[in-house]
Amino acid sequence: MPGYQTVVAGTDFSPSSRASLGQAARIAGWAGGSLHIVHVLDTIVVVELEGALSTFQKGLRDSLVKDAQQHWHTFSKGLEGVDGRACEVIIDNRSRGLVNAARRANADLLVIGAFGSRPADVGMGSVATACVRHAPCDVLVVRDTQRGPFRKVVCAVDFSPTSQAALEQAALVAGQEHAELHVVHAFEAPWHEIAMYGPTVLAQPEAQRQYRDGLTSRLESLGAGLNLDPAKSRFVLLDAPGHRDTLAEYGRDVGADLLVLGTRGRTNLRDVLLGSTAERLLKKTRSSVLAVRPRG
Numbered sequence: 001m002p003g004y005q006t007v008v009a010g011t012d013f014s015p016s017s018r019a020s021l022g023q024a025a026r027i028a029g030w031a032g033g034s035l036h037i038v039h040v041l042d043t044i045v046v047v048e049l050e051g052a053l054s055t056f057q058k059g060l061r062d063s064l065v066k067d068a069q070q071h072w073h074t075f076s077k078g079l080e081g082v083d084g085r086a087c088e089v090i091i092d093n094r095s096r097g098l099v100n101a102a103r104r105a106n107a108d109l110l111v112i113g114a115f116g117s118r119p120a121d122v123g124m125g126s127v128a129t130a131c132v133r134h135a136p137c138d139v140l141v142v143r144d145t146q147r148g149p150f151r152k153v154v155c156a157v158d159f160s161p162t163s164q165a166a167l168e169q170a171a172l173v174a175g176q177e178h179a180e181l182h183v184v185h186a187f188e189a190p191w192h193e194i195a196m197y198g199p200t201v202l203a204q205p206e207a208q209r210q211y212r213d214g215l216t217s218r219l220e221s222l223g224a225g226l227n228l229d230p231a232k233s234r235f236v237l238l239d240a241p242g243h244r245d246t247l248a249e250y251g252r253d254v255g256a257d258l259l260v261l262g263t264r265g266r267t268n269l270r271d272v273l274l275g276s277t278a279e280r281l282l283k284k285t286r287s288s289v290l291a292v293r294p295r296g
Contacts, residue, residue, distance in 0.1 A: 003031030003172060004109040004138070010098045010131075011039050011087065013075050016113030020142035023288075024111035025081025026149075027140070030176050036105050037087045039068055040097035065089045095130035103136050111140045114288070124282045124289070132263065132282060132291045138169065141282075141289045146257055149177040150288070154256040156247050156281070157185050157219060162262030164222060166292040170260035171226040173290070174233075181228065182254060183219055186238040186246045212237055248284035259287045264294050 009024035011017040021037070028035040041064055072087040090097050102110040115125040124132075128141045155170035157163045167183060174181040189211070219235040240246035251259050261281060282289060 003033065003176075004028065005031055005033040006036070006105055006107045007033055007109045007111060008036045008038060008098070008102045008105050008107040009111040010101075010113075011037060011072070011075070012094075012113070013039070013071060014113060014115070014144070016115050016142065016144035018075070018079065018113075019144045019146050020111050020113040020140070021076070021079060021082050023140065023142050023146065024109075025079075027109065027111070029081065030172075033108075035081075035085065036101070036107070037072075037082070037085055038098060038101040039072060039087055039089045040094045040101075041065070041068060041089060041091045042094050043092055061091060065091075095127045095134070098127070098131050099134050099136070107137045109138050109140060110135045111142065114141050114143050124285075129282050132289075136293070138293055139291045141291070143257075143286070143288045146288050150174075150179050150258040151177065152180045152182070152254060152256045153177075153258045153260060154182045154184055154247070154251045154254065154287070156259070156261040157183055157222060158262075159185070159218060159222075160262060160264075162264050162292065162294045165295050166260050166262040166290075167222055168226060169290060169292050171223070171228055173258065173260070175227065175229070178232075179258075180232045180234070182234045182236055182250075182256070183223060184236045184238060184247060184250060185215060185219055186240050186250075187215065189239050245280065245284050248281055248286075251285055251287050256287045258290060259285055260290045260292065262294070263291050 004027055007024050007028040009021050011021055025035060068089045069087060076082050076085065076087070088101070090101065092100065098110060098112060110131060112128055112131055114128055124141055132139045132141065150173060153170050153174045155167050157167055170181060173179065189208070215237055216235055219237075223233065223235070236250070238246050238250060247259070259281065
């Protein structure tokens with residue numbers, strides 16, 4: 001299973017980006033890949049500064065870029081896998097700048113912090129969410145509390161091709177980190193929907209057991225060939241009628257530090273960039289998130 005060969009990591013010099021840089025360096029190292037580090041100076045801030053200063057002020061943008069690079073030198077000192085690396089400084093909208101940097105590098109993975117300087121307990125910031133929505137590659141959004149290896153990985157599976165790709169990446173992470181892997185399928189059992197019509201064969205416990213066994217077999221078949229550690233792999237069904245926060249709650253209940261999911265599930269709408277399940281998980285989870293794009 002190939003790892004991520006080209007990793008782009010964004011930094012805004014916040015504690016969250018310090019954590020994400022450490023993860024980016026480790027992940028790039030798994031496959032002996034390259035790591036490109038980017039800092040985006042927000043265009044709006046630069047324009048406002050230019051408007052406020054004297055028209056005789058020359059070279060403002062060059063000065064801001066130079067200051068940011070000096071800040072990077074101080075910020076990265078002593079950070080394992082990152083200290084001594086160059087940082088590209090660009091002026092752009094923050095999310096667009098990161099997405100374009102990933103596109104220029106033909107990146108396999110974009111790594112960013114969940115938030116900038118604004119602390120938060122739940123969910124992801126607007127820049128992180130925009131990057132997941134628009135990046136041409138997989139995106140890892142790292143919580144500022146994630147300082148070391150991932151120890152418990154939860155992968156959401158809906159049996160779509162994208163969720164199969166998500167499971168492959170989750171297996172890669174779990175294998176490299178010697179982590180526990182939970183392969184989770186949240187479903188709304190059909191007997192909830194048809195109960196209003198009266199007793200049916202699906203109301204029988206044996207029929208429901210067979211239905212669940214079939215789903216479990218499908219989950220386990222997805223993991224075939226991925227070299228999963230049987231002692232550290234769990235296949236979980238969550239019967240969650242009408243409850244869309246189930247996956248985020250499951251991750252919290254088991255203490256997951258990484259949630260892996262596809263950004264688009266079972267849909268024929270090619271213009272859907274981010275499915276409703278992925279969108280909701282980004283808002284609700286307390287874990288880091290690896291969002292896997294549709295392949296091809």
